[in-house]
Amino acid sequence: MKKIIILLFLTINSYAQIQSGKIEYKLVIGYDEKLSNDAILKPYLEKAQEGAKQISFFLSFNKEASFFKMNDFVKDENTEFAKAFSVATNSYYTLADSEKKIKQVDNHFGQFIVNYNEKTEWKLENETKYIGEHLCYKATSEQIVINSKGTFKHPITAWYCPNIPFRFGPKGYTALPGLILELQERNLIYGAFKIDLKKENDIIAEPKKGKVLTEEEYNKIISKPSTF
Amino acid sequence: MKKMIFSAVALVAFSFAGMANEVKEKKVETKTENKKVEKIKVKTNCAIAYLEDFERLENLGLTFEAAGAIAFHNYQKCTGTN
Numbered sequence: 001m002k003k004i005i006i007l008l009f010l011t012i013n014s015y016a017q018i019q020s021g022k023i024e025y026k027l028v029i030g031y032d033e034k035l036s037n038d039a040i041l042k043p044y045l046e047k048a049q050e051g052a053k054q055i056s057f058f059l060s061f062n063k064e065a066s067f068f069k070m071n072d073f074v075k076d077e078n079t080e081f082a083k084a085f086s087v088a089t090n091s092y093y094t095l096a097d098s099e100k101k102i103k104q105v106d107n108h109f110g111q112f113i114v115n116y117n118e119k120t121e122w123k124l125e126n127e128t129k130y131i132g133e134h135l136c137y138k139a140t141s142e143q144i145v146i147n148s149k150g151t152f153k154h155p156i157t158a159w160y161c162p163n164i165p166f167r168f169g170p171k172g173y174t175a176l177p178g179l180i181l182e183l184q185e186r187n188l189i190y191g192a193f194k195i196d197l198k199k200e201n202d203i204i205a206e207p208k209k210g211k212v213l214t215e216e217e218y219n220k221i222i223s224k225p226s227t228f
Numbered sequence: 229m230k231k232m233i234f235s236a237v238a239l240v241a242f243s244f245a246g247m248a249n250e251v252k253e254k255k256v257e258t259k260t261e262n263k264k265v266e267k268i269k270v271k272t273n274c275a276i277a278y279l280e281d282f283e284r285l286e287n288l289g290l291t292f293e294a295a296g297a298i299a300f301h302n303y304q305k306c307t308g309t310n
Contacts, residue, residue, distance in 0.1 A: 083297070
């Protein structure tokens with residue numbers, strides 16, 4: 001019993017020494033009933049599902065901030081569909097002790113720095129699973145989408161790991177008592193496949209490239225279809 | 229006299245050549261115009277498809293960003309500009 005307690009203490013202590021890290025996530029685009037039942041959109045989804053196999057992201061973090069961005073990849077029709085479905089051209093900068101977030105956008109409307117506030121209402125569940133050597137807990141929430149057709153709610157599931165004591169995750173999701181190693185938002189799944197934890201403190205720079213906008217200003221731009 | 233005849237023949241020859249060039253230029257102009265009209269037609273059809281895709285995706289609960297990105301990618305594919 002003593003040995004177990006000592007081992008547990010040593011494990012917790014070794015994770016407590018972590019100052020920064022980098023997690024790499026694979027993208028999986030799963031089945032979606034509504035999209036699959038639409039004869040025109042179904043082939044787009046199938047191409048995106050295939051293309052997603054080539055797309056990955058990284059999350060760099062330290063005690064104060066995190067930055068989530070897509071890795072470079074070889075372009076083809078499928079990967080372009082996957083990029084579009086997952087809006088993978090957006091990067092996210094978040095702070096540990098604030099709801100203030102930054103979304104760096106690079107799309108057909110231009111390059112923008114979008115300042116926004118977001119607080120996800122997480123429901124902590126009892127379910128657990130191991131991701132690599134890390135014991136993770138399930139948390140759920142809802143993504144609320146408001147577009148010109150109405151309000152839609154999609155499920156969000158996060159698997160966070162308290163033994164990596166950082167309140168960050170993919171796509172700007174934060175505020176869970178441990179790093180998110182797996183996140184599902186509707187049919188988009190971000191799963192950690194490489195975990196690099198460091199005792200040194202890496203600097204996480206705030207993104208600066210792009211026209212600075214509020215969320216309202218940005219939504220006004222993107223809510224209108226492009227004019228050609 | 230010989231010189232005069234030679235000059236007259238040369239003049240006639242050059243004017244025919246000039247006329248031939250004019251016909252060629254007109255043909256090229258018409259072809260360019262046709263191509264422009266064709267391009268506009270393709271662009272218009274692709275833009276209509278873009279709007280239809282955008283609306284269809286919004287109806288299924290996608291965000292403005294995702295709907296726009298998917299529809300725009302398809303537009304680029306349609307116009308051959310991606």
